[in-house]
Amino acid sequence: MEAYQETNFFATLFIIFISAGLTNNILLARFLGMCSCLGVSKKVDTSVGLGAAVTFVTATTAALNYLVYYYILVPLGLEFLKLITFIVVIAAFTQFIEMVIERYSIKLYNSLGIFLPLITVNCAILGISLFMLNKPYGFWESFAYGLGGGFGWFLAIALIGGIREKINEKFLPEGLAGPGITLIIIGIMSLAFVGFSGMIKI
Amino acid sequence: MGTILTGIITATVFLILMGLVLAILLVLAEKKILNYGTCKISINDGNKELEVQGGASLLSLLAEKNIYIPSACGGRGSCAYCKLVVSEGGGQLSPVEEPYLTADEIKAGVRLSCQVKVRNDISIQIPEALFKIKKYRARVEHKKVLTHDILELRFKLLDPQTIDFKAGQYVQLTSETYKGRESVMRAYSISSVPSEKNYIELNVRLVPDGICTTWVFDHMKEGQEVTLSGPYGDFMLSDTSAPMICMAGGSGMAPIHSIVNHMAEMNIQRLCYYFFGAQQQRDLFYLEELRKLERDHEWFTFIPALSAEPESSGWTGFRGLVTEALAEHFDDLTGYEAYLCGSPGMVGACEKELKKFNVEEDKIYYDEFA
Amino acid sequence: MKKAPDYEKLKHRLESSKFSGSGFLGTDERPVDEIIADDLHQMEINQIDKDDLVDLLKIYYQKIRVEIGRRVRFTDNIYGEYHESMGRIPSPFIGDGVFEKGEAVIVNEKTGETFVITALAINLIEKHDFFQGKGSRYRLDPVRLFHLFDELEE
Numbered sequence: 001m002e003a004y005q006e007t008n009f010f011a012t013l014f015i016i017f018i019s020a021g022l023t024n025n026i027l028l029a030r031f032l033g034m035c036s037c038l039g040v041s042k043k044v045d046t047s048v049g050l051g052a053a054v055t056f057v058t059a060t061t062a063a064l065n066y067l068v069y070y071y072i073l074v075p076l077g078l079e080f081l082k083l084i085t086f087i088v089v090i091a092a093f094t095q096f097i098e099m100v101i102e103r104y105s106i107k108l109y110n111s112l113g114i115f116l117p118l119i120t121v122n123c124a125i126l127g128i129s130l131f132m133l134n135k136p137y138g139f140w141e142s143f144a145y146g147l148g149g150g151f152g153w154f155l156a157i158a159l160i161g162g163i164r165e166k167i168n169e170k171f172l173p174e175g176l177a178g179p180g181i182t183l184i185i186i187g188i189m190s191l192a193f194v195g196f197s198g199m200i201k202i
Numbered sequence: 203m204g205t206i207l208t209g210i211i212t213a214t215v216f217l218i219l220m221g222l223v224l225a226i227l228l229v230l231a232e233k234k235i236l237n238y239g240t241c242k243i244s245i246n247d248g249n250k251e252l253e254v255q256g257g258a259s260l261l262s263l264l265a266e267k268n269i270y271i272p273s274a275c276g277g278r279g280s281c282a283y284c285k286l287v288v289s290e291g292g293g294q295l296s297p298v299e300e301p302y303l304t305a306d307e308i309k310a311g312v313r314l315s316c317q318v319k320v321r322n323d324i325s326i327q328i329p330e331a332l333f334k335i336k337k338y339r340a341r342v343e344h345k346k347v348l349t350h351d352i353l354e355l356r357f358k359l360l361d362p363q364t365i366d367f368k369a370g371q372y373v374q375l376t377s378e379t380y381k382g383r384e385s386v387m388r389a390y391s392i393s394s395v396p397s398e399k400n401y402i403e404l405n406v407r408l409v410p411d412g413i414c415t416t417w418v419f420d421h422m423k424e425g426q427e428v429t430l431s432g433p434y435g436d437f438m439l440s441d442t443s444a445p446m447i448c449m450a451g452g453s454g455m456a457p458i459h460s461i462v463n464h465m466a467e468m469n470i471q472r473l474c475y476y477f478f479g480a481q482q483q484r485d486l487f488y489l490e491e492l493r494k495l496e497r498d499h500e501w502f503t504f505i506p507a508l509s510a511e512p513e514s515s516g517w518t519g520f521r522g523l524v525t526e527a528l529a530e531h532f533d534d535l536t537g538y539e540a541y542l543c544g545s546p547g548m549v550g551a552c553e554k555e556l557k558k559f560n561v562e563e564d565k566i567y568y569d570e571f572a
Numbered sequence: 573m574k575k576a577p578d579y580e581k582l583k584h585r586l587e588s589s590k591f592s593g594s595g596f597l598g599t600d601e602r603p604v605d606e607i608i609a610d611d612l613h614q615m616e617i618n619q620i621d622k623d624d625l626v627d628l629l630k631i632y633y634q635k636i637r638v639e640i641g642r643r644v645r646f647t648d649n650i651y652g653e654y655h656e657s658m659g660r661i662p663s664p665f666i667g668d669g670v671f672e673k674g675e676a677v678i679v680n681e682k683t684g685e686t687f688v689i690t691a692l693a694i695n696l697i698e699k700h701d702f703f704q705g706k707g708s709r710y711r712l713d714p715v716r717l718f719h720l721f722d723e724l725e726e
Binding site: 077085088089096099100102103 | 213216217221227228232236296319
Binding site for chain 3: 280297301302384385409410411451452454479509524525547548
């Protein structure tokens, strides 16, 4: 009986992860984290770097914000402060992480660290933390949801980066280069992702 | 009414407390995590040991201990002047450094000292000459016009008051900020002689849009104090008695001027031909002085070459490029040493010509900063 | 819109700095990639090949440089002159290395146009398609350059 519950628990987490990443892709279905995506998705390697940083921060801050919300804000009756609290927690956390990886892994710092200040204000991260509260999740479910959401964003920006690398912007009509064509790409991609929606209910 | 008020107060207190706690946590974390403690820098196989607070770049930590590695960009990793050998504890080569280093240099452990962060004990190799480099406060004694675009600057050294240098070496002058331009350091060869220890003289040519030269020409005033550092460079007279060819153009006059005057003072009687290239007569300077030197000393010959002097002028000297002047005077220079100073273009052209006349490649000396 | 941190740094390096008093952007306020895209577009329209342009720039830079300051007459109207300068300048694109500072200036007396060719400028075009911002003293407008070489190579 217990073993059954165990698998069930991990299966739930996995389903949450997949649904947050694919069927409810934060970038392609909800259009969050747009501005860093438009600015940074020019090349695959920078896209991947930023994506990885976002995934990490989203997952950890989702868990962190879960604790802050249910163990500090709710008991104090200050739920209405969740927005500002989450922003500050995310900002402080990224600062902290930047310090840690600078100290312990220069290699990681060179590839990932430069993106950390940039994602402090990425709305996808805040979005995940806020959406998570709408669902009846426990701690681990929240973490899986954050990880999945971040992974979805990573996937999306890496794909967009790949497509943009192949596009020779020289041949585009004037004014469409850069953000213009990127928005069109995102639009078409999100049409594909709409197909996934509703497949899994979470 | 009361509940609303308590609500507002709890919210405010909570926000303030939260901000405070997070700020304190971050400050503590920074102190704890980014504290590398005291690190030891061992120089030239333990000849000298420094204790420094880790966490900053090697370049800046050495400067803190009054060892000045040449640098022009101020630690941005783009001028590559601050190369030195890190034999141990330098950590990983950063992607910023790589393009500036050859494969051999990487093998030898050469690094850009501005990009090496000291996180642990580290051993490095520094040429002995660099220990002699000091930072000077100096006063501008005069700004003398030499030609329409070259100035002679004379500085009295205030702190420290004397400098020990070899004829041919250079100093770095730090410009001040003006009109939105940043403070920069630029290298200028010393034109005065080493025996004059309290003063140094430089020749500065105005460069269009040049940050430091514009400051020197338009903003620097006689009597004002400036910052210099030096002496740098290994462009200097060799110990041999081989005959010499000196070739210079424009402000490249300075180190050669210092060298030949030093030779006269010290009575070093090496055969010396000095070719100086300019466009017109108005570009010549120190002419009388060098002509006098030529008259007084058997071993010295001065040959100015003008490339764009009008046909009609009374100029009786050589007309053409310095390289052409050389070809006119010599056809074989086996056994000669050559001392070049000028722009890279000029140095390159002269080097090519000298090799044609059998001057050995390792006997051709020029300044690394040019 | 947010830009990659590398891009922000590049933009900063292209502005007035410790190395280039005037910077590389001149009075051009467009983002760097737009400046590059626009020049490439203009070259596309006028069927100008970048590699040819770079080759010619190198050839003329050397022709003028070896004369160390003496005026080189190319045609009745066009001459070149090398302005010497000591020292070297690092490329604003990290990793390119340092370049000598001398300038090979080509003047077209008929039109009054001047072209300031430097080793760094050639590198910026060759490696990064960057002809520098409008209003910069060092901008080498590809179309004007093309017409200049057209006249010179006749």
